Amino acid sequence: AQSVTQPDIHITVSEGASLELRCNYSYGATPYLFWYVQSPGQGLQLLLKYFSGDTLVQGIKGFEAEFKRSQSSFNLRKPSVHWSDAAEYFCAVGAGNDMRFGAGTRLTVKP
Amino acid sequence: ETGVTQTPRHLVMGMTNKKSLKCEQHLGHNAMYWYKQSAKKPLELMFVYSLEERVENNSVPSRFSPECPNSSHLFLHLHTLQPEDSALYLCASSQEIRLAGVDEQFFGPGTRLTVL
Numbered sequence: 001a002q003s004v005t006q007p008d009i010h011i012t013v014s015e016g017a018s019l020e021l022r023c024n025y026s027y028g029a030t031p032y033l034f035w036y037v038q039s040p041g042q043g044l045q046l047l048l049k050y051f052s053g054d055t056l057v058q059g060i061k062g063f064e065a066e067f068k069r070s071q072s073s074f075n076l077r078k079p080s081v082h083w084s085d086a087a088e089y090f091c092a093v094g095a096g097n098d099m100r101f102g103a104g105t106r107l108t109v110k111p
Numbered sequence: 112e113t114g115v116t117q118t119p120r121h122l123v124m125g126m127t128n129k130k131s132l133k134c135e136q137h138l139g140h141n142a143m144y145w146y147k148q149s150a151k152k153p154l155e156l157m158f159v160y161s162l163e164e165r166v167e168n169n170s171v172p173s174r175f176s177p178e179c180p181n182s183s184h185l186f187l188h189l190h191t192l193q194p195e196d197s198a199l200y201l202c203a204s205s206q207e208i209r210l211a212g213v214d215e216q217f218f219g220p221g222t223r224l225t226v227l
Contacts, residue, residue, distance in 0.1 A: 004153075032212035043115070043201055043218030051212075090154065094213035097167045099144075101154040 002027040002093045006102035013081050014110045021076040021105050023091030032094035033074045035065055038104075039087045047089075050074065061085070083109045113137055115219035117202050123225045124192065132187040132222045134202030142208045143185040144216065145177060148199040160185060161208050192226045199223050 003026045013019055025031065032051055036044040048059025055067040065076045074091060086109045091102040115136045124130050136143060145157040159167035160179040174196075176188040185202055203216040 032214075034215065036218075041220070043220045044203075044216075045218070046215050049215050096212065097159050097161075097208055098169075099156055099213045099216070103151075103153045 002031055002095050002098070002100050004091050004093050004100050004102040006089075006091055006105050008105045009103070010106045010108070012108040012110060015083050016080050019076075019078045019081045019085070019107070021089050021091075021107070023074045023076065023102060025072055025074065025091075025093045027072075027093060027095060029095075030069065033065075033067060034092040034094065035059065035063070035074075035076045036090045036092060036101075037061075037087045038090065044090060047076070081107075081109055083111065085109055115202060115204055115217050117200075117219035117222050119222060120220065121223045121225075123227065124189070125227050126192060126194070128192075129188070129190040131189065132200055132202075132224075134185040134187075134219055136183055136185075136202075136204035136217070136219075138204055138206075138217060140204040140206050140217070141182055142205045142214070143179060143182075144203040144205075145185065145187050146201040146203065148201055148221070150198075154201070158187075159208070166208065189224075192224075194226050197224055197226045 005024045034049045035047040038044045048057045050057045050067045088104045090104045093100045118133045142161045147155045157171045158177045163179045178186040199221045201221045202219040205214040205216045
């Protein structure tokens with residue numbers, strides 16, 4: 001069965017600084033890969049997804065992610081973080097009828 | 112209404128109560144899902160419905176009973192719950208379930224359930 005690991009439980013960055021959130025997955029083939037964001041009291045919102053093709057994926061709100069098959073990784077990046085980006089971020093892997101989420105990374109943004 | 116809606120947003124119930132959570136999607140999707148989100152744990156996929164038929168049940172206790180009367184509505188019937196069932200219950204929908212993997216999902220805001 002597939003699994004997803006987000007090694008960082010909590011990350012703090014200063015506003016305007018760059019951001020990278022890590023995600024590693026375990027699956028026999030290339031699954032569908034997703035990044036979702038959840039603000040307090042809200043459901044999850046899709047930031048971006050990778051199904052196939054170009055390994056650098058652009059998403060909403062200025063986020064991008066790069067799929068690296070050799071490292072089984074799908075890290076999320078943003079060049080300049082805004083205070084409104086403070087939230088919880090989830091990496092997810094989809095295959096068959098199943099969807100597995102990582103435990104999430106909570107992002108705090110310092111002024 | 113647009114997107115995925117869930118009612119109620121908050122629910123407090125005793126262990127002997129029977130209650131139901133409701134989810135409605137206004138996106139014309141064919142697949143719907145229930146997830147459980149507990150503190151400090153990954154989201155757990157509970158049930159998957161495609162075209163109103165259950166296609167996945169991830170070993171969920173029988174005190175949780177889903178119902179999908181049509182492609183727009185999904186219910187989660189609750190009875191004799193335990194305090195450890197307290198969590199945020201999220202509903203999601205997607206256009207379809209592809210053979211090679213699930214499609215992107217659209218989530219509702221969730222129902223915060225507290226079992227006393």
